[in-house]
Every structure is written in C-alpha cells, then in structure tokens.
Amino acid sequence: MVEQIVFILVSLFTLITAVVVVTNRNLFHAALALMASFLGVAGLYVLLDAGFLAAAQLLVYIGAISILIIFAIMLTRRLMHALESPFNSQWGLGAFTAVVAFAVMAGVIAQFWPVTPDSVTPLASRPEVSASILRGSVAELGRALVSSDAYVIPFEIASVLLLAALIGAIVVAWPKAEDE
C-alpha cells in the first residue's frame, strides 16, 4: 500500500517534470526539469529493487549527461533570459514518432499483461523476489556482462565504440598544424 502511494508520487513527479521539459520556454530551466525527470526514473528503479540501475542512472544521467547538456546550452545559446519557442518546423514529425513509439511500447506491455502467473494484476500485489537474488544481483550482472553465453559481445562492441568516440573527440579537438 505504502509502496503504491510512493510509486504514484514518483511517477507523477517524473511525468510532470517531463512535461515541463517540453513546454518551458527557458532552455536552462528545461534542462533542470530534465534532470528532475531523470531523478524520478532513478526513484522508479529503487522501487523495483534495482539499486545498481538507480545509482547508475544518477551517475550517468544526472552526473554526466545533464552536465553535458547544460554546458552545451551555456556555450551555444545567448545567455539568461532568451526565451525560445518549444515548437520548430519538425514538430509534426516529432509528434508522429512519439505516438508510434508509445503505441509499440503499449503493445509490448499489453502482451505480457498480467505479469504474475495466477493472473493477479501487478497493481494489486508485486511479485516477490527472493532476498538472495537481490543481494547477489550486482555480482550476477557483472558475470553476465563478461560471460560468453550472455552479453560479452554487446559489451565488447560498446567498449570499442566508446574508445572510437574518445579517439574521435581527441582528433577533432587536436590543434591544426597552421594554428601552432
């Protein structure tokens, strides 16, 4: 019961801040609201007993990606009080994509509804996860990332991709010969 109240509050917080992101005309405030929305998603992970994901969400999305977004806004836009319209020429296409994405996700979720085997809806009771699995979940995740019958290939490809991006960033930022 308590958990559902918390869930509703956290979801409301996430959704409201997400709406603020797309409607606020001050880009800087929109970025702040985006951060708050990320925080709400981390809260949802906590409610699902996914502590590692929640911490990763905080570290990566708030600690890194949001900072990057804020830096981008600070360095490219004219400062403080510039109000921008939330619409641009591609709003129709954007709306279409959003509706399609929503439909696909809703369809996928509907296939697995209800989640629990004895057709009790998950709103009424959450499926119990044993404590031993939760305690070892980080170790399991780590093992899955490097075991050959799980995610080792995506993991390695992602690391090569990131390395390429790092080297690319250095090459782009390297001073040209005539500058020296």
Add this chain to the structure above:
Amino acid sequence: MSFNLVEFLKSLVSLTVFDYVRQVWGDTPGVEIVLDIIGVLVVSTFCLLIVIFLIWLERKVIARIQDRIGPNRVGGRYGLLQTVADVLKLLTKEDITPAGADKVAYNLAPLTIVMAALLMWAVMPFAPGVIGVDLNVGVFYVMAVSSVSVVSLLLAGWGSNNKYALLGAFRSVAQLVSYEVPMILSLLIPILLARSMSTEQIIAAQDVPFIIMAPLSALIFFISALAETGRTPFDLLEAESEIVAGFHVEYGGMKFGMFFLAEFVSTLFMSGLFATLYLGGYRFFGLENLVIGDMEIGRLLGLIVFFVKMFTIYFIFIWIRGTLPRVRVDQLLNFNWKFLVPVTLVLILVVAILDKLAGGAGIWTRTVVQLVGNGVVGLVALELMRRAARRYRREQEAMVMTRRELASAPAEVTVSSH
C-alpha cells in the same frame, strides 16, 4: 514484552534501541516507518551539528600551526561558542537575491548541495549494525550521489548572473569531474579485495586493514578526496588569499553558509569513508563484539573506534591545509590526467592479477603479495616521474642557454665591427 525504562536506557547505551523498540511494539510497517524517520533525523542532525565543532577545530588547529591562538573570546578561553555566534550571525543576515539572477537556479543550488552531502551518510557504517541502509551497491551509491554536487555548482555559477561566478563554476566542475576519475578507480581496489560494494561487507573483509594491503590505492583515494572536497592544496576554486571566491561569490547570509556546511559535511564524510574502506571502520581487534555481563557494550566501543579513526583522518586533512601551498590550475589537471589516472589504471591491473594468483593463499601471504605489488608500482611511477622532471628541467635550461646566446650574439657583432 512490555515497555521497561531501565531496559530501554540499557538498549540506548548499547545502541540496540531500534531492536528493543521492535521487540516491544512489534515489527509492523507503521513502527518501521517511524523508526526510519527517526534514524534519518538523528543522522542528518548529527551531520549538521558536528559542523559547528569541525569549524572550531579547524580554526584552532590552523591557528596553532601558524603560531596564533585562534578563537579565544566567545565561550570561555577556548572560544568554544565562536562558531555558534558565527552561525547566528549568518542566520540573521538579510536574504539577498542579486538583480537579474535566475531565481530558481540561485535558490536551488545551496539546497541541492547540502542534500547531496547529507544523502551520502545513508551508507556509512557507524558501528556494527548501526547503518542507515546496507546497500549492496554502497560505494557506487556514494559516487553517484556525490556527482550530483557538480550540478549544484553549475546552478550556483549560472544562477548568480555574474561572469566571475560562472568562470569559478567552470573551474570547479573541471576539477571535480577530473578527480572523480582517479577516485572511482582507486575505490575499485578495496571493492576488488573485498569482493563487494557494500560498506558493511568491505569492513567484514578487512581482517587485515586495506591500508596495509593496498597503501597506494589509499594514498590515491586520499589525494582525490582532497581535490573532490576542494581543500588545500587543491582549493583554487576558492583560494581565499588570492581571489574573492569562486562560484559562490554572489551568495550571502545562510545561503553562503550552506555551501560551507556542505563542504565540511562532505569532508567529514570522506574521512569516514577512508576509515571505513582502508582502516577497517569500527573494527579494532574484536573490540566491536565485546560483551560485559549482559551488556552488549561492543557497538558503543565500535562507534568510539570509528569516530577516533574518522577524526584522525580529518585531522590530517586540516594538517595538510595548514602546511601545504596551493597548486596552479595547470599543475592540478596535469597531475591528475598524466600521473594519477595512469598509475591507478596500472595499479588495478596489478592488484587484480595478484589477487587472482594468490587468491587461495592465506590472508598474510595475500597481504605481503599485494604490498609488494603496490610498492613496485609506486616506485616505478616515482622513478618515471623523476626522469620526466629531469628531462623537463634540462629542456628548460637548454632554452635559457639558447636565449642567452641569442641575446649576446648582436653585441659580439658590434664589438668586431669597431
């Protein structure tokens, strides 16, 4: 079981009062929520109030180092109430928002920075069983929460509508983001040795404290903790003797006080984290499990042991602040990216390989092997740095020599023409 005042006080002394309350009133969700709220209140009130003592301690110790007396007027000859008076002064000051400031960001920044500093204490094990919540991702959680404080700095710098504040914020963010890298990497080593990220598990694994097993990682963590909390020799964000202030130049009154509060709380937290990860936390030769008669005195002793360790580290923080000069910004970033990060990466590899090789051996064999590995990595790193410094000095000397030759050359020409 009914309520008994003597039993209650006994459980209060042995720090098992929550267990006692659960026994008396039952283990229902309602009781749990009340206990949770009390726990949060106790820990955060402790963190906020201890700052008053920390500031007094810092001023006294620095004063002794600099051959002064320090606060000695308010509250007796030791100036014990000096900080209380300072806090009252800050609280009664006018609450100013500069014209043209971004009000949301300006007022949000001091709040979020204090919240981040307090949230970290949730996973700090004060004594056996006395911990906010023993997360299985404890250390990772600490890093995640502390990364939020970077956002607060940007908010403060941007929201002030002052170019110096913004520049100060950029400098701070560059420093914090850079030193987060060696800090996370050096934290991986105790995690690797303990095979867990939970702070309780890491303490349980320290039959030999990790400062003996991995002294180099402890040193790197200590240096990056200095930089993360913005203390001397890495305090150029604030550099009180050179510039006015960094990102908080536009703040006054208690809003300014909150930045300082957060700084002191997180410095104390870093000392506590060092004590937990490298000094064995509340453990001290089994003292934490001591039982005298029917009194479980162990938890209280564990708490005292933990506090002694934490404040020893904190004292070293102050000591360094009183004795070391400030580094330049280019030295700060070069030291991080060209020395600390590569050394830590090599160290992780060495520790991981040695740990795998000596995994089955006894605790003392493992300790000696790791100690030797750490020593070799440290010595090689020092030798490489010495060579680089020698080469740099030779280049500089050669440059000076050629400049001198160029300067003296025209003079010779004029002499020969006569």
